Amino acid sequence: MPKNDERLLAAGIYVISFFTAFLGPLVIWLLKKDDSSYIDYHGREYMNFFISYTVYGIVSGILVILLIGVFMLWIVGVLGAVFTIVRAIKAYEGQEYKIPFIFRLL
Numbered sequence: 001m002p003k004n005d006e007r008l009l010a011a012g013i014y015v016i017s018f019f020t021a022f023l024g025p026l027v028i029w030l031l032k033k034d035d036s037s038y039i040d041y042h043g044r045e046y047m048n049f050f051i052s053y054t055v056y057g058i059v060s061g062i063l064v065i066l067l068i069g070v071f072m073l074w075i076v077g078v079l080g081a082v083f084t085i086v087r088a089i090k091a092y093e094g095q096e097y098k099i100p101f102i103f104r105l106l
Helices: 004-016 023-032 037-066 068-093
Strands: none
Touching: 004 023, 004 037, 004 068, 023 037, 037 068
């Protein structure tokens, strides 16, 4: 079981992403990844999540021309918010939960 401050920082990666989508989580991850494998895991998962959902958003934006992109943008936005909240809760509980539908590049 990870320590309390590791769990808090891992959950903080997801919570701060609502305010600074990329920069805040990146700073926490880069500063603490060498100190804790738990924070490193959650930092990698968030960055993979961010890259994947950015790609989904761009594809949906392009598909707005065909009108299906409007619905896809809503779905991507809702799923992004829901998975971020679920991940923050799971990180604080000390669990390693893998987000579905993301590219694992890092």
